[in-house]
Amino acid sequence: MSGDAIVIRPCHGVEELRACVALQKEVWNFSDAELVPLRMFVVAEKVGGQVMGAFERDVMVGFALAIPGTRSGHLYLHSHMLAVRKDYRNHGLGRRLKLFQREDALARGIELIEWTFDPLEIKNAYLNIEKLGAIVRRYNINQYGITSSPLQGGLPSDRLIAEWWLKSKRVERLLKAGTHPPFDCEAAIEVPAQIYEWKAAPDTRAKAKAVQERNRGEFLQNFSKGLAVLGYERDAQGNGRFLLGHWEEPWSYASQP
Ligand SMILES: CC(C)(COP(=O)(O)OP(=O)(O)OC[C@H]1O[C@@H](n2cnc3c(N)ncnc32)[C@H](O)[C@@H]1OP(=O)(O)O)[C@@H](O)C(=O)NCCC(=O)NCCS
Structure with a gap:
């Protein structure tokens, strides 16, 4: 696969959303009941979200779905899904899709994109923190309940919240x-x-559950200390290793009440 042959662009029309x-x-591999349905893709596009596709000729090989959100009066995007077809992974397509989301958001005056990810997924963590520059300081326990996806392995669906501050010094x-800028690693x-x-x-x-429970405790404790x-x-x-420190930049939208 040559990365240059893949075009990243917004999806158009119901057939591309169906793809x-x-x-x-x-x-x-979700059960049908847990799939985000076509209607939601249609709505996301219409209400100021993003449905971006990666296309090889006319065939979709990846997509990103985001919906708009507000926090303390600020508009931001919640990116709900990022997917790249198996044979096309590890060629930078996931990163390109995210960068395309960033350009589109900035063009609309949006400075924050958030998404959640499974703290046990080493690859996703690396992509989010090291290749994109997201930071994490919040943890949700069993966010979606126990899901049917084999990627989840029947474990509680704990999630870290990635905050991607699009104009921060770190990201730029x-x-x-x-x-990214150096920092003192404290945990x-x-x-x-x-x-x-x-x-x-x-x-x-x-x-796997024991690792999840141990790490959950460590994340919650360190986040409560402001790391x-x-x-x-x-x-x-x-093996993967999250490195925590104090983020010196002021970017934050205070949590909703
Ligand atoms: C997550 C996903 C979208 C990434 O897409 P991708 O096109 O493979 O991503 P990229 O190639 O841009 O970047 C992946 C990086 O992780 C690295 N990586 C690959 N396997 C890894 C592993 N096991 N551990 C750590 N890093 C890994 C890659 O080498 C690459 O970094 P590099 O550019 O320095 O080499 C894709 O793997 C996917 O669809 N996964 C299933 C769905 C999912 O989990 N989505 C995200 C949550 S919504």
């Missing part, structure tokens, strides 16, 4: 220079590379 639903089904420097939270196989098999699932996730490391064995 998003089909790709969603392929990527997450990362996009220009490829590195680290580990995710073992085996987490994927532990989640996948019923007899090792307890091990934020500002870095993410992977080692040669594929």
Whole structure:
């Protein structure tokens, strides 16, 4: 696959939105009841959200879905889904889709895009923190209940909230220079590379659950102290490590009451 042959653009018309639903089904393997339906894609596009596609010729190979939100009077985007077809992954397409969302948001005067992600997903964490420059300082326990997606492995659907401050120094420097500003690391939270196989098999699932519970406690404790996730490391064995410190920039929309 050559990345240059893929065009990123807004989706147009019901057939392209239908292709998003089909790709969603392929990527997450949700039951029909848990799929985000076509109607929601239509609505997202109409109410100021984003439905962006990655197309190889006319075939959709990735998409991003975002809906508008407000917090303390500020408009922001909540990016609900990002998907790239399996054979097209690890060629920068996920990142390109996010950067396209950013350009579109900035053109509309929006400065924040948020999304949630599973703290046990090493790849997503790396993409969000290191390649995009999102920060994290909030944790939701079992956000969607226990879902039918095999990616979730029957565990509670805990989620970290990624805040992507589109005009922050951190993001601008990362996009220009490829590195985010240095910070003093005050805590680290580990995710073992085996987490994927532990989640996948019923007899090792307890091990995955134990990691989730340990890390949940560590995140909540560190966030309550005012620390934020500002870095993410992977080692040669594929283990992941969240790095936390104090974020010095003032970007924040106070939480809704
Ligand atoms: C998450 C997803 C959209 C990323 O798409 P993608 O096109 O593969 O992303 P990119 O290629 O832009 O970036 C992925 C980065 O993670 C790295 N990566 C790949 N596998 C990894 C792993 N096991 N651990 C850590 N990092 C990994 C890639 O090497 C790449 O970094 P690099 O550019 O420095 O090499 C895609 O994997 C996907 O559709 N996953 C299933 C659905 C999902 O989880 N969506 C996100 C939550 S809504």
